[in-house]
Amino acid sequence: MGGRRTKYKQPPPAPLQELKQDRPSSKKLGKRKADADLDSERVNTRPAKKAKEGSKGERQKVQKAGKQHNGKPSVESRKGVKPPARSNGKSKKREEEDELLGVESGGESEGWEDMSDMGEEEVMVGNLSDMESGQEDDDLLQKAPEELYLGSDEDEEVTLFSKKVTSPPGSDDASSSDDEHSEGEGGRVTMTNMEARSRALDEAAAREAELDLEEVQHAAADEGGDDVDMEGDDEDGEPFHLPTAEEREEEKKGVADIHIVQRRMRRCVRILSNFKKLAEKGRSRSEYVEQLITDIASYFGYNQFLAEKLFQLFSVAEAIEFFEANEMSRPVTIRTNTLRTRRRDLAQALINRGVNLEPIGKWTNVGLQIFESTVPIGATPEYLAGHYMLQAASSFLPVIALGPQPDERILDMASAPGGKATHISALLQNTGHVFANDTNKARTKSLAANVHRMGCKNVTVCSYDGREFPKVMGGFDRVLLDAPCSGTGVISKDSSVKVNKTDRDFTLLSHLQKQLILCAIDSVSPESKTGGYLVYSTCSVTVDENEAVVDYALKKRPNVTLVDTGIGFGREGFTQYRGKTFHPSLSLTRRFYPHVHNMDGFFVAKFKVEKRAKVKRSGGDAGAVIDQVIDTVVEEDVRFDSEEDKKYIEEGRRRQMKAKGLRVPPRQKVEHDMSAAA
Numbered sequence: 270m271g272g273r274r275t276k277y278k279q280p281p282p283a284p285l286q287e288l289k290q291d292r293p294s295s296k297k298l299g300k301r302k303a304d305a306d307l308d309s310e311r312v313n314t315r316p317a318k319k320a321k322e323g324s325k326g327e328r329q330k331v332q333k334a335g336k337q338h339n340g341k342p343s344v345e346s347r348k349g350v351k352p353p354a355r356s357n358g359k360s361k362k363r364e365e366e367d368e369l370l371g372v373e374s375g376g377e378s379e380g381w382e383d384m385s386d387m388g389e390e391e392v393m394v395g396n397l398s399d400m401e402s403g404q405e406d407d408d409l410l411q412k413a414p415e416e417l418y419l420g421s422d423e424d425e426e427v428t429l430f431s432k433k434v435t436s437p438p439g440s441d442d443a444s445s446s447d448d449e450h451s452e453g454e455g456g457r458v459t460m461t462n463m464e465a466r467s468r469a470l471d472e473a474a475a476r477e478a479e480l481d482l483e484e485v486q487h488a489a490a491d492e493g494g495d496d497v498d499m500e501g502d503d504e505d506g507e508p509f510h511l512p513t514a515e516e517r518e519e520e521k522k523g524v525a526d527i528h529i530v531q532r533r534m535r536r537c538v539r540i541l542s543n544f545k546k547l548a549e550k551g552r553s554r555s556e557y558v559e560q561l562i563t564d565i566a567s568y569f570g571y572n573q574f575l576a577e578k579l580f581q582l583f584s585v586a587e588a589i590e591f592f593e594a595n596e597m598s599r600p601v602t603i604r605t606n607t608l609r610t611r612r613r614d615l616a617q618a619l620i621n622r623g624v625n626l627e628p629i630g631k632w633t634n635v636g637l638q639i640f641e642s643t644v645p646i647g648a649t650p651e652y653l654a655g656h657y658m659l660q661a662a663s664s665f666l667p668v669i670a671l672g673p674q675p676d677e678r679i680l681d682m683a684s685a686p687g688g689k690a691t692h693i694s695a696l697l698q699n700t701g702h703v704f705a706n707d708t709n710k711a712r713t714k715s716l717a718a719n720v721h722r723m724g725c726k727n728v729t730v731c732s733y734d735g736r737e738f739p740k741v742m743g744g745f746d747r748v749l750l751d752a753p754c755s756g757t758g759v760i761s762k763d764s765s766v767k768v769n770k771t772d773r774d775f776t777l778l779s780h781l782q783k784q785l786i787l788c789a790i791d792s793v794s795p796e797s798k799t800g801g802y803l804v805y806s807t808c809s810v811t812v813d814e815n816e817a818v819v820d821y822a823l824k825k826r827p828n829v830t831l832v833d834t835g836i837g838f839g840r841e842g843f844t845q846y847r848g849k850t851f852h853p854s855l856s857l858t859r860r861f862y863p864h865v866h867n868m869d870g871f872f873v874a875k876f877k878v879e880k881r882a883k884v885k886r887s888g889g890d891a892g893a894v895i896d897q898v899i900d901t902v903v904e905e906d907v908r909f910d911s912e913e914d915k916k917y918i919e920e921g922r923r924r925q926m927k928a929k930g931l932r933v934p935p936r937q938k939v940e941h942d943m944s945a946a947a
């Protein structure tokens with residue numbers, strides 16, 4: 270079941286408009302293939318529409334630019350394509366689908382038309398030369414990245430076709446001489462062409478009217494209360510009955526008929542969306558829910574336990590969207606290593622190798638999304654030279670939240686294989702120091718390899734159990750705990766999670782995460798001049814591994830408070846969940862979902878660590894102000910001892926010198942020097 274993945278190009282991971290919790294998943298179930306086709310078609314036709322809207326000269330430039338690099342369109346050629354203007358509210362359904370797919374619905378073409386006035390070279394250079402890191406970079410590169418130009422010749426076909434159908438005679442487009450139907454249409458109205466032109470006008474008007482009607486009907490269906498519109502649901506007109514206990518037992522023995530399961534899921538979703546009206550008499554809501562979860566488990570290939578656990582996170586309709594999204598791969602993304610190159614230079618180099626790419630979104634100035642490539646992205650000369658890291662877009666988020674500042678000392682407590690540690694190093698511009706730790710020695714090999722490849726000179730790789738901090742070392746300006754987790758946010762990458770996670774796993778993981786988070790908090794220096802922050806993140810979407818861990822930390826360490834992650838998008842963390850109430854500030858944490866943000870499921874929380882002292886914290890159910898005297902913790906454990914650090918550094922130096930065959934000064938000398946310094 271897990272192999273039923275639909276691989277197709279997707280819009281970039283981006284801060285989408287959040288889905289309404291109760292938004293029905295209309296016509297989604299069982300139509301994955303069809304939807305995928307629709308989506309790719311949409312992606313392909315869109316730029317063509319722009320070409321149609323532009324002047325003929327602009328179209329030629331777009332075609333010309335689009336055919337360079339092995340016939341693949343360049344970033345610029347795609348950028349020369351304007352998204353179609355929204356047709357006065359007609360395409361509500363299309364907009365909603367775009368929203369689901371992560372396509373921003375800006376509709377306006379700000380910055381796009383300008384490109385068409387440039388020559389091909391100018392377009393290429395002009396655009397890339399603005400690819401500086403920083404805000405300007407974003408502004409220039411990230412305009413409407415959703416406009417994926419994925420074809421050239423085919424698109425042109427579409428342009429011509431749509432022109433035939435929709436362009437009113439007499440308009441600029443219709444008068445284009447390369448339109449086979451336009452002969453005589455663009456010129457003077459004569460007796461001979463009058464009838465044909467009038468007929469064409471009528472046909473066009475009739476088609477328009479048909480389209481209007483269709484869209485009005487869709488809009489009405491979408492707005493028609495909470496009854497989910499499931500196309501083909503009642504095709505056979507048969508009433509729906511939940512299977513009896515015997516029927517369920519019987520079904521369990523054999524292999525479930527996928528079509529029956531699929532159809533039953535559709536019916537259950539629909540009934541649950543309007544229970545009073547549609548449910549069978551005598552049947553409870555929980556019976557439908559139970560059947561639906563069983564069917565989700567069997568249809569998507571999850572164990573019953575995990576299917577239920579994940580189902581509970583969402584409304585019924587949204588749960589289906591989540592499970593559907595886990596069947597699709599997320600966009601391939603890379604992070605520019607600013608220690609080695611600039612994004613515009615990297616983009617140019619990869620484009621020259623036949624890579625089709627776009628900046629990810631406004632929220633990052635180092636990310637690129639790869640659409641197509643004629644070369645393996647993990648083995649280009651640029652990759653080997655450390656110009657980029659193959660990294661999921663969601664992995665950028667915790668580092669953005671951490672916000673490292675030059676010269677800081679930072680601990681990445683669980684860091685292998687180093688995607689985030691090397692990102693931190695780059696943001697520090699090789700100043701300060703990053704301690705990249707991971708308990709798994711084997712994994713530190715790939716971590717060290719990445720640190721070298723990326724040219725990070727401010728990173729020390731170490732291998733301790735995170736729970737040994739801050740005893741090993743403490744007093745950091747910032748700590749990142751990207752915790753070991755169940756991986757329920759990355760099911761599209763690792764479908765084994767669907768079947769190999771049990772209740773016990775979540776209990777054990779949650780326990781480990783709680784231990785690690787306390788150690789991470791205690792490793793932060795509350796006296797840091799520039800920082801004093803901890804970021805906790807997981808690539809899991811379960812509450813046990815996220816809100817429950819953060820809430821536990823808030824209770825155990827009253828000297829920490831949650832602060833805004835600064836990420837700017839993402840859903841708020843739960844403050845209440847299935848009878849549990851968390852601290853109200855949990856709303857400052859952020860959740861990211863594949864079906865909403867088109868990135869891996871992720872969770873990010875940012876804490877400010879204050880001095881351990883008498884603190885006042887308002888909160889709790891009654892909103893009472895509680896005075897708490899914090900348990901005294903041995904300060905030496907927490908604070909970073911720079912003298913002690915010096916000793917270790919000296920020891921390291923001695924070993925290095927020895928390895929190089931150099932004469933090592935006698936140890937007493939070092940010790941003497943150090944005691945003198947003390």
Ligand SMILES: C[S@@+](CC[C@H](N)C(=O)[O-])C[C@H]1O[C@@H](n2cnc3c(N)ncnc32)[C@H](O)[C@@H]1O
Binds near residue numbers: 682684687708
């Ligand atoms: C989600 S991965 C980290 C990914 C990493 N931050 C990156 O960006 O490449 C979690 C890591 O935690 C490590 N880990 C597991 N238990 C640990 C512990 N007790 N202390 C430190 N690291 C641990 C695992 O070996 C694994 O590499």
